[in-house]
Amino acid sequence: MTKTVVHTASAPAAVGPYSQAIVAPAGKTVYLSGQIGLVPATGEMISDRFEDQVKQSFANMAAVIEAAGGSLASIVKLNLFLTDLGQFSIANGIMADSLPQPYPARSTVGVASLPKGAQFEIEAVIVI
Incomplete structure (x- = not known):
């Protein structure tokens, strides 16, 4: 799949591994x-450990993406919680190390709590 990055100087530039x-x-x-x-x-x-949870979340997401017939390169949108x-800088670094460029669009949200006492959750939209 060929993704096209949209970038405009009329909006703030990405401040991490996202488009x-x-x-x-x-x-x-x-x-x-x-x-x-x-x-x-x-x-x-x-x-x-937060870092361990982020890495496992990415691994879990990758497994679901592969089961759907895609790859990490198929991600067009991520939401981080x-x-x-x-x-945030830890999650940002793991994302940069885990995903190929061009990076997907992304939102990051601070939340009060997550299921099972998790400190991090990730969801994605992919196109295959």
């Missing part, structure tokens, strides 16, 4: 549910 907007070609659009840092084999949180926005 202002992405134009995706016609294809099958898949809306992924949120993924938290649960270990698939046990259904338990991987650890209390953090219970502590002070940890």
Whole structure:
């Protein structure tokens, strides 16, 4: 899939590994549910460490994307949910290391709580 990055100087530039907007070609659009840092084999949180939860959430998301017939390059939109926005730079770094460029569009939201006491959740829209 060839994604086209939309960038305009009339809006603030991206301040991390994301694009202002992405134009995706016609294809099958898949809306992924949120993924938290649960270990698939046990259904338990991987650890209390924020970094571990982010990495496991990305791994869980990648598994669902692959099951849908896509790859991490298929992501056109991500939503990140953090219970502590002070940890944002960690999530940003893991995202930069995990995803190929061009980066998808992204929103990040601080939330009061997440299921199972998670500190991080990610959801995505992919086009394949």
